[in-house]
Ligand SMILES: Nc1ncnc2c1ncn2[C@@H]1O[C@H](COP(=O)(O)OP(=O)(O)O)[C@@H](O)[C@H]1O
């Protein structure tokens with residue numbers, strides 16, 4: 001069953017057709033990737049799906065419900081969670097608190113209850129903190145459980161964002177370039193983490209430039225070029241597609257080295 005259906009989605013900015021008549025499906029329980037050159041419209045697709053932008057036309061159906069035009073927090077409550085291409089960390093908070101922010105999207109009366117120190121809320125806050133610590137361990141940040149966010153290196157912050165997205169307990173997790181700026185060892189760790197997330201039953205959509213990671217991990221790959229679908233299929237199908245090779249991947253894909 002498709003967890004997410006995107007139908008004839010388009011979005012323009014002035015004269016720029018960032019996404020044009022794009023349709024695709026995301027199957028439950030699989031890891032999918034969206035690839036394409038810079039400016040191909042990958043982040044815009046995420047912004048349209050997660051309600052940050054409204055489409056010029058087209059529909060988004062999530063978990064059987066049409067959600068076109070829904071605002072981000074409604075979608076978060078329904079089980080959609082994401083990370084951003086550029087770090088979105090609160091540097092004046094601890095690492096654990098950053099992860100807790102993700103859970104507050106899910107829990108309704110969080111902030112006011114916390115301020116008024118209502119006992120049930122205080123208990124839930126403690127549970128939430130425990131869960132945040134647990135998620136930090138899950139993403140491999142054991143050593144930073146007691147750390148302040150501003151003391152953490154970039155590679156760890158990329159994983160902290162994934163922990164925060166998981167705190168919302170998503171059905172669908174959208175990762176926008178989680179390995180950008182990471183060294184090969186860190187990229188390998190992100191690769192393993194995404195596999196673990198997939199194995200835990202969360203459906204993943206990955207936007208990523210590291211072809212070795214994408215090709216190894218994805219059940220299906222969608223290739224965008226100038227906002228349109230250029231190709232779609234398994235890693236093998238996409239890798240062998242002459243249009244894809246000509247437009248984007250070049251000979252380097254065969255070597256798996258880009
Ligand atoms: N908020 C925006 N305002 C104006 N143009 C935008 C906006 N967001 C994206 N674009 C344009 O849409 C196109 C696709 O951008 P983007 O989705 O960021 O590509 P990608 O993530 O594939 O690199 C680009 O030409 C970009 O300049």
Ligand SMILES: [Mg+2]
Nearest residue numbers: 042043044085
């Ligand atoms: Mg982008």
